[in-house]
Amino acid sequence: MVGAGLAGQRAALEAIRSGLDVGILSKLHPLRSHSGAAQGGINAALGPQDSVKDHVYDTVKGSDYLADQDAVEILCREAGPTVIEMEHFGTIFNRAPDGSLDRRAFGGASYSRTIFAADRTGLALLQALYEEISRETRVRIYEEWDAIRLVSRGGRVHGVVALDRKTGTVEGFAAKSVVVATGPAGRIYARTTNSHASTGDGGALAYRAGAYLKDMEFVQFHPTALPGSGILITEGARGEGGILRNKNGERFMERYAPHVKDLASRDVVSRAIATEVAEGRGFPDGTCHLELMHLGREKVETKLQEIVGFCRNFAGIDPVTEPIPVYPAQHYMMGGIHTNPRGETNLAGLYAAGEAACVSVHGANRLGANSLLETLVYGKIAGANAAEFARKTTAGELTPEDVSTAEKELHALWERREGEPPARLRNDLQSTMEADVGIYRTPEQLEAARRKLGEIRTRYASCYVEDKSTVYNVNLTDAIELGHMLDLAEVIVAGALARTESRGAHVRRDFPRRDDANWMKHTMALWSPQGPVLSYLPVTVTEYAPKERVY
Amino acid sequence: MPTIPFEVFRGSPGQTRFDTFSLDIPEHTPILTALLKIRDEIDPTLTLRYSCRQAICGSCAMRINGKSRLACLTPVGPEFRARGKLRIEPMANQPVLRDLVVDQGPFWQRYHSIRPYLVPDPQHPLPVGKESPMTPEQVAQFQETPRCIACASCYSACPAIASDGDFLGPMALAKLFRFVVDPRDGAFHERLLGVQNQSLWLCLRCNLCVESCPKDVRPAERIHDLKWMANQELGALERGSRHAIKFASNIREGGLLNEMKLARETLGLVGMLGQIPKGIELARHGKSIRKHPPIQGREELDAIYRELDRPEDLQHRPRVPGQGVKGPTQQPSKAGGAA
Ligand SMILES: Cc1cc2nc3c(=O)[nH]c(=O)nc-3n(C[C@H](O)[C@H](O)[C@H](O)COP(=O)(O)OP(=O)(O)OC[C@H]3O[C@@H](n4cnc5c(N)ncnc54)[C@H](O)[C@@H]3O)c2cc1C
Ligand code: FES
Numbered sequence: 001m002v003g004a005g006l007a008g009q010r011a012a013l014e015a016i017r018s019g020l021d022v023g024i025l026s027k028l029h030p031l032r033s034h035s036g037a038a039q040g041g042i043n044a045a046l047g048p049q050d051s052v053k054d055h056v057y058d059t060v061k062g063s064d065y066l067a068d069q070d071a072v073e074i075l076c077r078e079a080g081p082t083v084i085e086m087e088h089f090g091t092i093f094n095r096a097p098d099g100s101l102d103r104r105a106f107g108g109a110s111y112s113r114t115i116f117a118a119d120r121t122g123l124a125l126l127q128a129l130y131e132e133i134s135r136e137t138r139v140r141i142y143e144e145w146d147a148i149r150l151v152s153r154g155g156r157v158h159g160v161v162a163l164d165r166k167t168g169t170v171e172g173f174a175a176k177s178v179v180v181a182t183g184p185a186g187r188i189y190a191r192t193t194n195s196h197a198s199t200g201d202g203g204a205l206a207y208r209a210g211a212y213l214k215d216m217e218f219v220q221f222h223p224t225a226l227p228g229s230g231i232l233i234t235e236g237a238r239g240e241g242g243i244l245r246n247k248n249g250e251r252f253m254e255r256y257a258p259h260v261k262d263l264a265s266r267d268v269v270s271r272a273i274a275t276e277v278a279e280g281r282g283f284p285d286g287t288c289h290l291e292l293m294h295l296g297r298e299k300v301e302t303k304l305q306e307i308v309g310f311c312r313n314f315a316g317i318d319p320v321t322e323p324i325p326v327y328p329a330q331h332y333m334m335g336g337i338h339t340n341p342r343g344e345t346n347l348a349g350l351y352a353a354g355e356a357a358c359v360s361v362h363g364a365n366r367l368g369a370n371s372l373l374e375t376l377v378y379g380k381i382a383g384a385n386a387a388e389f390a391r392k393t394t395a396g397e398l399t400p401e402d403v404s405t406a407e408k409e410l411h412a413l414w415e416r417r418e419g420e421p422p423a424r425l426r427n428d429l430q431s432t433m434e435a436d437v438g439i440y441r442t443p444e445q446l447e448a449a450r451r452k453l454g455e456i457r458t459r460y461a462s463c464y465v466e467d468k469s470t471v472y473n474v475n476l477t478d479a480i481e482l483g484h485m486l487d488l489a490e491v492i493v494a495g496a497l498a499r500t501e502s503r504g505a506h507v508r509r510d511f512p513r514r515d516d517a518n519w520m521k522h523t524m525a526l527w528s529p530q531g532p533v534l535s536y537l538p539v540t541v542t543e544y545a546p547k548e549r550v551y
Numbered sequence: 552m553p554t555i556p557f558e559v560f561r562g563s564p565g566q567t568r569f570d571t572f573s574l575d576i577p578e579h580t581p582i583l584t585a586l587l588k589i590r591d592e593i594d595p596t597l598t599l600r601y602s603c604r605q606a607i608c609g610s611c612a613m614r615i616n617g618k619s620r621l622a623c624l625t626p627v628g629p630e631f632r633a634r635g636k637l638r639i640e641p642m643a644n645q646p647v648l649r650d651l652v653v654d655q656g657p658f659w660q661r662y663h664s665i666r667p668y669l670v671p672d673p674q675h676p677l678p679v680g681k682e683s684p685m686t687p688e689q690v691a692q693f694q695e696t697p698r699c700i701a702c703a704s705c706y707s708a709c710p711a712i713a714s715d716g717d718f719l720g721p722m723a724l725a726k727l728f729r730f731v732v733d734p735r736d737g738a739f740h741e742r743l744l745g746v747q748n749q750s751l752w753l754c755l756r757c758n759l760c761v762e763s764c765p766k767d768v769r770p771a772e773r774i775h776d777l778k779w780m781a782n783q784e785l786g787a788l789e790r791g792s793r794h795a796i797k798f799a800s801n802i803r804e805g806g807l808l809n810e811m812k813l814a815r816e817t818l819g820l821v822g823m824l825g826q827i828p829k830g831i832e833l834a835r836h837g838k839s840i841r842k843h844p845p846i847q848g849r850e851e852l853d854a855i856y857r858e859l860d861r862p863e864d865l866q867h868r869p870r871v872p873g874q875g876v877k878g879p880t881q882q883p884s885k886a887g888g889a890a
Contacts, residue, residue: 028602028608028610029655029659029701031608031609031700031701032602032603032608032609032610033608034602034603034608036603036607036608036700037603037605037607037608081680084680084681084682087682087683088677088683088735089669090668090669090733090735092693092697093682094690095685095687095690097687099682099684099685099686099687100682101682117697118697120607120697120698123607123697123700124697127697131667131668131669132668134663134667134668135668166648166654195602195603195604195608196601196602196603196604197602228584229584229604229605231604231605310605313581313606313624313626314581314604314605314623315579316577316578316579316626421591421595422595423590423591423592423595427591465595466595466596467595467596467598468596469596469598469649471563471598471648471649471652472598472600472648472649472650472652473598474590474598474599475590475595475596475598478595
């Protein structure tokens with residue numbers, strides 16, 4: 001297993017319980033995985049009026065009809081049992097007065113179907129799953145080991161090469177099967193709600209090993225994040241009556257969504273804020289303002305406690321007396337390593353799950369609280385199938401050369417005496433993606449991004465790691481991660497340039513409409529020395545033919 | 552924007568130093584942001600652990616002007632104003648690997664030693680296909696401990712860890728509490744038995760863990776809760792709890808501490824023999840251990856004890872029995888709580 005967030009641990013648990021020995025590589029301690037940052041909750045149609053069918057429909061509609069409906073059916077069917085299982089593992093969920101699991105409402109859902117644990121659902125799930133893994137003896141967790149290469153030959157994966165952060169040692173791990181669950185890649189963008197470790201490593205490693213990346217151009221932006229840090233201000237703020245204003249004091253959402261105004265869906269509000277700023281109606285720091293002052297101290301401090309904490313602690317702003325500057329930030333990657341509903345990639349023995357993977361259940365736009373669910377449902381499926389494959393196959397053939405080649409590449413980077421620091425290259429990558437591959441896309445900007453990424457790639461060839469220590473060298477891992485982000489950024493741009501329609505999170509100014517006749521298909525990208533090679537895969541439709549998406 | 556000097560601990564054991572970096576940054580800047588700025592713009596060889604930058608992953612605990620804190624949650628301003636500089640050091644009680652990164656092995660070992668997972672209760676299996684029942688009272692027991700992000704700030708701040716390698720430490724004990732109050736867990740008795748002899752009574756009650764916890768888990772209070780529960784469930788089996796109980800009854804009797812009696816009741820006669828040298832030493836330093844004369848104002852003392860004995864106070868954090876769930880084997884008795 002590469003990755004120990006919810007997806008990686010759930011896959012591991014399944015493989016262990018099927019009687020296999022499992023090794024988990026994780027660059028962070030499992031409990032420090034980004035899954036722990038999820039606040040809102042996890043969807044399961046457990047309410048009295050709700051049904052699996054409704055959950056499927058909402059998800060397909062939310063996806064702008066790009067999700068594979070067979071995969072969505074599995075997701076929603078398994079949701080109830082998954083949540084109950086997590087409860088039995090010890091998750092401390094919020095309860096209704098009668099003791100049953102409490103539910104809250106979330107955007108895009110027809111019923112209240114989001115099960116939650118205060119404002120720390122991800123942490124609660126991560127704790128319980130780690131507790132469950134801690135009970136097992138057939139597992140070894142390699143904490144703070146970075147996978148730096150996936151070894152494949154003859155269409156099959158043979159293992160992983162990894163770097164031990166604490167000692168700088170590089171080692172090979174031969175494996176019969178490998179599950180990649182390395183989580184988000186938000187750090188490709190300058191503004192993101194994701195953690196610093198969210199650098200899309202697994203996607204890049206699988207891509208280089210010959211796996212398909214799917215639908216990478218679909219990048220979800222959350223409308224309200226703090227401008228400097230990208231820390232998320234939840235929808236709850238607008239739910240409680242928060243109002244967005246531009247620098248002229250105008251409540252601009254009245255123009256974009258006359259009926260629901262500030263409560264419009266994520267993508268609509270993100271586009272509105274971006275437009276206001278682009279057309280010169282933003283504040284000098286390039287933001288719009290979210291006002292809560294009119295709600296009164298008591299309401300703000302009791303109902304929006306967590307937001308108050310974030311603003312005071314991380315931005316030095318008191319939302320009781322001042323407006324909160326906000327701007328949309330990258331939030332979620334719908335795309336990822338292509339898998340089928342069994343978690344299989346196109347390489348034998350290679351599986352993927354969680355945010356690093358793309359089954360696809362989110363299509364062109366993910367609904368809130370569906371991705372925690374995906375990590376667990378498809379983590380389990382990938383783990384079970386990886387175990388089955390391992391049981392039937394011969395040992396992975398990892399040669400000493402596999403390890404030494406990876407090691408040599410690493411050392412070449414490490415021992416270089418001069419060049420550009422990774423931090424500067426990373427900043428350039430992030431600002432390019434932010435400026436040119438953001439919420440609205442034009443062919444000119446995308447072409448410009450492609451050119452700039454090409455330049456950054458050339459400069460990356462002389463990237464200089466100043467830190468020569470073997471002990472916990474973050475300068476070195478920064479440089480490695482930068483290479484991964486660069487690969488994924490190129491695929492995002494290529495997919496976005498090719499897709500001449502607007503669907504879900506992908507909005508082209510020159511093609512503002514969805515085009516089902518030509519584009520109801522997944523973008524598939526394969527690595528080549530000249531850059532990504534694109535092909536397309538039809539979407540699986542079972543019950544719901546595409547309709548216009550109106551809320 | 553003030554210019555803020557950072558004195559940062561650098562190097563590995565055997566070769567350490569402090570480097571000074573100056574940054575012009577707004578006062579609300581989190582210390583983590585400042586350190587990352589140093590890394591990106593001044594010295595890329597500075598190393599530290601970090602990930603979420605929003606106080607949820609628990610990676611970035613370190614000592615800031617001597618206090619164990621999350622770097623991402625602590626703004627530079629207040630500390631700078633109080634001390635004129637920011638001294639940044641790795642956490643204490645854990646071996647330094649390099650710069651601000653420590654070896655967390657011992658911390659995690661303690662975590663794993665408490666059996667941090669639900670132990671099934673054969674008499675009360677969890678319901679098939681639905682959630683386990685839980686009353687609001689039972690849910691209320693989980694108020695603080697699920698907030699823990701395992702950042703080890705408490706572990707770094709704890710003087711008992713520093714002085715006694717056997718002490719489980721605030722985080723592991725708070726985690727233990729989380730399982731002890733869980734109605735789904737079947738090892739209530741064994742869990743308390745496991746810590747009663749050792750760890751519980753090594754806590755010095757200095758409250759530094761409470762002060763350093765970024766998530767308000769208040770570990771010292773959880774340890775106190777565990778002591779109470781252990782006394783209720785197991786009785787005063789060993790020195791620590793006997794001492795606490797006898798201390799309370801001893802003062803109730805005479806109004807002043809009768810050390811001789813306390814030692815006899817806590818240690819037993821044989822145990823006391825071992826304390827003779829200490830007694831002689833005490834006497835030599837003029838410390839009297841004779842019986843005290845009766846005190847004045849007994850009524851006030853009695854009134855205090857009456858208050859303490861109020862049933863609602865005795866029910867301080869009992870384990871709440873519920874439907875299909877095993878409760879404590881005894882009702883809270885009248886024995887005084889931890890003194
Ligand atoms: C602020 C925020 C709030 C959110 N709220 C919600 C919500 O309310 N509901 C919802 O459903 N979703 C939410 N999401 C999305 C959801 O949290 C994520 O999609 C999901 O947790 C991803 O889980 P994962 O297991 O795929 O990855 P992660 O939890 O990120 O785990 C990735 C793992 O891979 C490891 N790793 C990475 N690279 C390497 C490498 N090279 N070598 C070894 N190991 C590696 C890491 O150490 C880590 O253990 C939110 C996201 C954000 C950013
Ligand atoms: S960086 Fe995650 S707690 Fe500070």
